[in-house]
Amino acid sequence: MDSIPTAAVKNGPHRIEIKLRDLNQLFNTMDPSPFLEKDLDADAEEFIVNWAREFPLAEPVVLTIHVSQSDPVQRPDAQIEKAVQNYFRYRAELSFMELRRLMRDGRISLVIGLAFLALCLSIAGLLSGNEERTLRDIAREGLTIAGWVAMWRPIEIYLYDWWPVLRRSKVFEKLSTMKVEILRQAE
16 A cells, blocks of 8 residues: 555645555455445555544545556445445444543542542541651651542543544544545556
């Protein structure tokens, strides 16, 4: 698979261009699924997704496939477009499921973290007597720190982890509606 340098056409869709020997290179040949449900080749998917990330989400994308050899099995262009769109629709669904799982994990982590923080702060509060302060201070501060460290994971999920998953989901969703053009070159 070779890439062809591409640039956005003014007032038109952005183009992702791929050069293939034949269309079989676009799909995972190990996948036994019917054609319209086949997975894309991992390299082809990575190439398409990486290019799509370069363009604004709100702007349309067209995948142009340059094929240099005749296909062993001729498929209509509309069928190839549908297979590519189906694949990215499936990937978008998986990505949104991953986002829901991450948010669920965040809620569970938050409940556990808050309970542990409350327990640690309660115990630390009980250790605030006046006699033999050194050991009590160390224990109290240690419990306070441990309680706040327990909040690290839910804070990380809710502040940072969900953004890339949502972005990837939206890129897949965008690619699930992209047009696919196939340009067959004469041998």
